[in-house]
Amino acid sequence: MPALNFARQGIYSRRKLDMIPPELRERYFSEYDQLRSQISSSMRERVCFTSGNVIELKKMPMVKMDVISCNNMLIYFRRWRRRKILNSLAERLKKGGILLIGLGEIVDWEHPLLEPVRDDGVQAYVCVK
Numbered sequence: 001m002p003a004l005n006f007a008r009q010g011i012y013s014r015r016k017l018d019m020i021p022p023e024l025r026e027r028y029f030s031e032y033d034q035l036r037s038q039i040s041s042s043m044r045e046r047v048c049f050t051s052g053n054v055i056e057l058k059k060m061p062m063v064k065m066d067v068i069s070c071n072n073m074l075i076y077f078r079r080w081r082r083r084k085i086l087n088s089l090a091e092r093l094k095k096g097g098i099l100l101i102g103l104g105e106i107v108d109w110e111h112p113l114l115e116p117v118r119d120d121g122v123q124a125y126v127c128v129k
Contacts, residue, residue, distance in 0.1 A: 010039035
C-alpha cells in the first residue's frame with residue numbers, strides 16, 4: 001500500500017515539526033533534504049504500520065499496541081457497528097496506549113478499559129487497565 005510505505009519512511013516537512021520542542025527534533029530527526037526531515041532509524045524500527053479490516057479485527061493477531069489511529073472512518077458505519085469496532089480496538093491497546101478517533105465520530109461511547117482524554121481538539125482515549 002503506497003500510504004503505508006510512505007508512512008514507514010517517516011519523512012515530514014519541517015513546517016509540520018514546528019510544534020515539536022527543539023530538543024526532541026534534534027534528538028529524533030535528521031535533515032532529509034532542504035525542506036524535509038526524517039525521523040531517526042532507531043525510532044522507525046520501533047513502529048509497525050499495518051492495515052486491517054475493522055469489520056474482521058478478530059481475524060488479525062491480538063497484538064497490544066501503543067497507539068491506534070482510526071480517523072474519519074467510523075462515520076461510514078451504523079452506530080452499533082461503530083461500537084463493536086471501537087470495543088475491538090480498545091482490547092488491542094497496551095496499558096497507557098492511546099486510541100485516536102475523528103472528532104464527533106461517536107459521542108456517547110464508553111469502555112471499561114479506557115478513559116477519555118480531556119482536550120477539545122481531539123477525541124482520544126487512554127487505556128488505564
